[in-house]
Amino acid sequence: MMTVFGIALPVLAGQLLIGLFNGAFYALLSLGLAIIFGLLRIINFAHGALYMLGAFVAFLLGEWLGLPFWLLLVVAPLVVAAFAAVIERGLLTHLQGLDPLYGLLLTFGVALIVEGLAQYQFGVAGQNFSAPAALSGASNLGFMIMPHYRAFVIVVSLIVCLATWALIERTKLGALLRAATENRPLVEAFGVNVPLLLTATYAFGAFLAAFAGVMAAPVFQVSPLMGSNIVIVVFAVVVIGGMGSIGGAIVSGFLLGLAEGLTKVIYPEASNIVVFVIMAIVLFFRPSGLFGKTV
Amino acid sequence: MTLKTTLAAVALATTAMSPVLAQDEPLRLLVLDDMTGIYSGNGGPNTLRAVEMAVEDFGGEVLGRPIEVISADHQNKPDVGSALAQQFIDEQNVVAMTLGGSSAVGLAAQARAGEEGVITLVSGGYAPNFSGDQCTPYSFHWAPTTRELARGVAGAVVEQGGDSWYLITPDYVFGHALAADATAAVEAAGGSVVGETVHPLNTNDMASALLSAQGSGAKVFGLANAGTDLETTIKQAGNFGLSDHLAAMLVFANNVQALGLEQAQNIRMATSFYWDLNDETRAFGERIMEMNGGEVPTMGHAGAYSAVTHYLNAVREAGTVDADTVTATMKEMPLSDGFYQNASIRENGRVVYDMLLAEVNTPDESTGPADIYEIVATIPGDSLFLSAAESGCPLTADATN
Numbered sequence: 001m002m003t004v005f006g007i008a009l010p011v012l013a014g015q016l017l018i019g020l021f022n023g024a025f026y027a028l029l030s031l032g033l034a035i036i037f038g039l040l041r042i043i044n045f046a047h048g049a050l051y052m053l054g055a056f057v058a059f060l061l062g063e064w065l066g067l068p069f070w071l072l073l074v075v076a077p078l079v080v081a082a083f084a085a086v087i088e089r090g091l092l093t094h095l096q097g098l099d100p101l102y103g104l105l106l107t108f109g110v111a112l113i114v115e116g117l118a119q120y121q122f123g124v125a126g127q128n129f130s131a132p133a134a135l136s137g138a139s140n141l142g143f144m145i146m147p148h149y150r151a152f153v154i155v156v157s158l159i160v161c162l163a164t165w166a167l168i169e170r171t172k173l174g175a176l177l178r179a180a181t182e183n184r185p186l187v188e189a190f191g192v193n194v195p196l197l198l199t200a201t202y203a204f205g206a207f208l209a210a211f212a213g214v215m216a217a218p219v220f221q222v223s224p225l226m227g228s229n230i231v232i233v234v235f236a237v238v239v240i241g242g243m244g245s246i247g248g249a250i251v252s253g254f255l256l257g258l259a260e261g262l263t264k265v266i267y268p269e270a271s272n273i274v275v276f277v278i279m280a281i282v283l284f285f286r287p288s289g290l291f292g293k294t295v
Numbered sequence: 296m297t298l299k300t301t302l303a304a305v306a307l308a309t310t311a312m313s314p315v316l317a318q319d320e321p322l323r324l325l326v327l328d329d330m331t332g333i334y335s336g337n338g339g340p341n342t343l344r345a346v347e348m349a350v351e352d353f354g355g356e357v358l359g360r361p362i363e364v365i366s367a368d369h370q371n372k373p374d375v376g377s378a379l380a381q382q383f384i385d386e387q388n389v390v391a392m393t394l395g396g397s398s399a400v401g402l403a404a405q406a407r408a409g410e411e412g413v414i415t416l417v418s419g420g421y422a423p424n425f426s427g428d429q430c431t432p433y434s435f436h437w438a439p440t441t442r443e444l445a446r447g448v449a450g451a452v453v454e455q456g457g458d459s460w461y462l463i464t465p466d467y468v469f470g471h472a473l474a475a476d477a478t479a480a481v482e483a484a485g486g487s488v489v490g491e492t493v494h495p496l497n498t499n500d501m502a503s504a505l506l507s508a509q510g511s512g513a514k515v516f517g518l519a520n521a522g523t524d525l526e527t528t529i530k531q532a533g534n535f536g537l538s539d540h541l542a543a544m545l546v547f548a549n550n551v552q553a554l555g556l557e558q559a560q561n562i563r564m565a566t567s568f569y570w571d572l573n574d575e576t577r578a579f580g581e582r583i584m585e586m587n588g589g590e591v592p593t594m595g596h597a598g599a600y601s602a603v604t605h606y607l608n609a610v611r612e613a614g615t616v617d618a619d620t621v622t623a624t625m626k627e628m629p630l631s632d633g634f635y636q637n638a639s640i641r642e643n644g645r646v647v648y649d650m651l652l653a654e655v656n657t658p659d660e661s662t663g664p665a666d667i668y669e670i671v672a673t674i675p676g677d678s679l680f681l682s683a684a685e686s687g688c689p690l691t692a693d694a695t696n
Contacts, residue, residue: 011510018502124335126526128555131534138536144506147534219534220499221527221553225333229499264494264503269466272495 010143015265016258021150023257024157025212029230030237030249031161032208035168038244039181039201042092042103048231049111050206053080054213055222056118059129069132069218077210084206088199096198111227118224126221153215160211161250168246177201236279242292252290321363322616324350324603325389327379327404328419329396330368333497333522336549338395338419338595344586345596346393348579349603357610365389369400376400380407390616391606393599395419398469402429409433412618416606418598421521421545422472423686426645430688433618435625435644437598439567441473442480443679444544447565447650449480451672452515452542458486460542461513463504463528465520466493473519473544481517489513494524501528505535514540521545526554533558548591551655551667560657565650568594568634569668572651575633584665591665601632602646637676643688645681650674 029051036044058076061067067075087110095102130136131149138147168174180187180194188194213226220226237256241248256275263274270277282290326346328338343366350362365387369376377400383389384407391414394401401420408415409431417425418437421444426436449460460481464474470493478488490511492504505528508516518528518541525543529550532538538558546564570580570592579600583592608631609624610616622644630638635648652672661667683691 008510011506014506014510015503018500018506021502022500119331124331124333124523126523126553128553128558138534145509145535145537149534150502219531221523221530223523225523226499229497261503265507268492268494268504271498 012262012265014144015261017144017146017154017261018150019258019261019264020154020254021257022260023254024154025216025230025253026234026237026257027161027250027253028157028208028212028215029234030241030253031164031246032205032212033234033238034241034244034246034249035164035208036202036205037238038246039177040092040103040198041100041181042095042107042202043100044202044205045104045108045231046087046111046114047107047205047209047234048227048229049114050080050084050209050227051213051216051230052118052224052227053083053114054210055129055217055226056122056127056213056224057210058214058217059127059222062129069135073211073214076214077207080210080213081203081207085199085203088202092202093195093198111231115224115228122224124223124225126223129217129222131218149218153219156215157212160208161253164208165246165250233275236275240275240279240282240289242289245289245291248289248291319360320388321361322357322610323363323365323383323387323389324606325380325383325387325392326364326366326599327369327376327383327392327394327396328366329371329400330366332371332396333524334371334396334419336553337522337547337593338599341583341587341590341592341596342393342395342419342599344583345579345592345600346603348582349600349607353604353607357607358614358616362607369396369404371397371400373397373400373403377403377407380404380413381411384408384411384413389413390618391416391603393418393602395595395599397467398422398424398472399467401425402468405429405431405434414606414618414622416599416602418602419595422469423476423681424468424472426641426643427681427687428689430643430686430690432690433622433644435602435640435646437602437646438595439565439650440476441469441544442476442681443650443676444565445473445476446480446483446679447652447674448542448544448563449477449486449517450484451563451652453481453484453486457515457542458484459513460486460488460515460517461508461511462488462491462517462519463501463508464491464493465496465498465524467496469521470496470519474517477517477519477544488517494520496524498524499527501531502535504528505532505537508540509535509537515542516540518543519545521547522550526550529554529562530558546655547593547595548667549593552591552664556656556658556661556667559655562655563671564653564655565674566594566653566668567648567650568592568597569651569653569670570597571666571668572670573633579632579634580665589664591667597634601630601634604632605630636673641680641683641686641691643683643686643691645683645686647676647680649676650679 057079058072135149138145237252241252264271326343329335330339367379393416398420405415414433416435423440462474464470492507551559609621613620613624626640638648651670653668654671
């Protein structure tokens with residue numbers, strides 16, 4: 001049997017598929033972050049909390065209303081997006097034009113409040129959230145047993161990421177968004193309601209984060225700490241991809257998921273830090289990230 | 296400073312120093328634990344409740360002094376834990392503390408307390424070092440160690456045919472201790488350990504470790520992790536259809552409740568306490584569940600209650616809070632809470648009792664949300680725990696060595 005790094009090829013392939021699965025979450029989350037930063041110039045530290053809220057709202061709606069998973073995939077992110085819109089309108093608009101550091105501090109504060117309240121209410125141990133029956137079970141691919149749910153997540157994230165990229169880079173609405181960042185007064189002069197556009201963008205970024213959260217719920221523990229664990233890694237992914245580059249965020253997300261998956265099988269003790277090591281290396285050679293525009 | 300100011304300052308200082316009548320100052324106990332992090336479920340706020348219950352049941356005062364319970368959150372950080380221990384000893388004259396959460400923190404705090412002559416009651420630290428090479432003259436180890444936990448489960452599983460093991464270990468002192476003990480226990484029972492994955496603490500995706508385990512061909516996946524890492528591993532093992540390979544070595548009641556019986560059923564583990572064992576444990580269990588909304592108490596919570604009760608009994612018996620006297624008294628007096636069978640305390644502070652081999656109920660077997668375990672065997676403690684001479688504690692090491 002062929003071995004790479006001393007690991008049998010089938011085992012490696014299995015581990016890389018797992019890496020792709022984690023990469024899907026990194027991609028979705030860094031996509032949301034990149035959109036929010038690229039278009040609103042806000043470093044959204046609340047992104048992890050929004051991801052966690054998505055999972056919790058799905059858990060609660062499932063408990064109280066018994067909604068099926070498919071519905072929760074859409075409804076829970078909409079609820080979180082509405083909450084995010086309120087935050088944007090109420091708090092973030094006032095920071096427009098100021099140093100991005102203020103946005104970072106504000107969103108960090110929001111994250112702490114949200115996570116603190118969740119922890120107060122639910123404690124730290126995870127809540128139980130099951131995958132829908134249609135997706136449970138696994139298939140034997142020969143080199144590994146692949147749970148259907150994980151395959152579903154990879155496919156759906158890819159679709160959502162590509163659709164979002166197409167929306168922003170290839171449609172008129174996307175062009176409008178990009179124009180509003182570059183020259184806001186001019187776009188306003190054309191009669192476009194820019195504040196509404198920015199609120200909608202923040203809400204959309206939150207929708208993506210919450211969507212990732214709902215998909216994470218059946219696999220990871222639905223715990224108030226789930227957001228803070230992942231958001232730091234996601235920031236590193238966005239930086240590697242290039243702040244503001246939508247396509248870069250998606251590609252780096254999946255690539256770094258693969259890198260992490262590889263590390264977990266070669267030297268698992270380092271799997272927590274490999275993303276940051278890569279970030280340090282990338283920034284050393286390309287300070288604006290892999291796909292970022294040189295500033 | 297002028298002479299007048301100096302004299303005034305000295306007078307003030309001496310009056311301030313004049314002994315506040317010992318009767319007036321409360322006797323302070325510190326509960327130093329992980330109150331909000333990954334181990335707050337098996338210790339944390341319920342440990343505080345257990346200690347407060349113990350104080351209340353004791354009567355709230357001893358030797359004419361009211362008893363005050365303070366708690367602090369060390370967040371599983373050793374520097375925070377040892378700083379907090381020092382601070383409370385210096386500023387609040389804490390005489391005894393319960394320790395829980397990460398063993399690394401507990402050991403740091405125990406070292407600080409030992410130097411200051413403060414009694415440590417380790418109800419939630421499972422590394423063997425507490426009563427082993429890092430024992431102090433005032434340390435007591437109520438929680439079972441990784442050695443007893445591993446041996447309790449490993450022997451039983453190997454006997455049933457699970458003779459090749461793959462270990463999944465968290466990368467810190469407790470994890471490595473548990474993995475080492477599990478390896479020794481498996482080999483002693485005639486099995487072998489074919490591989491190991493060491494993962495960072497607080498990993499949210501255990502899939503690659505599980506895949507590596509599966510790839511090794513081992514019959515049993517020995518889980519040497521705890522808390523949320525353990526819950527994640529069990530849950531994801533279910534996703535991959537690998538549940539029947541699992542043997543878990545440190546499982547708490549709160550982990551089982553979080554996972555639900557559907558996912559945790561039939562897992563075997565060793566524990567020092569189960570609430571539904573006898574009348575005394577039931578009384579304690581029902582009271583604490585009423586206070587916390589139905590969270591089944593873990594062996595950490597029961598250990599804290601037992602430890603504080605025993606400490607207060609010893610203080611009353613000895614008639615003093617002097618650490619040396621109370622320590623000696625604690626080691627002589629029998630435990631009175633009825634939680635443990637054949638309990639005694641060894642010279643190195645190790646509390647010895649019979650352990651219970653528990654199996655998690657299936658959803659059909661369970662009669663209620665708190666009915667989570669079936670006790671399938673009792674493992675006699677006398678032969679299970681190391682003797683004081685063998686423990687590695689420098690204070691009790693064999694004189695002939």
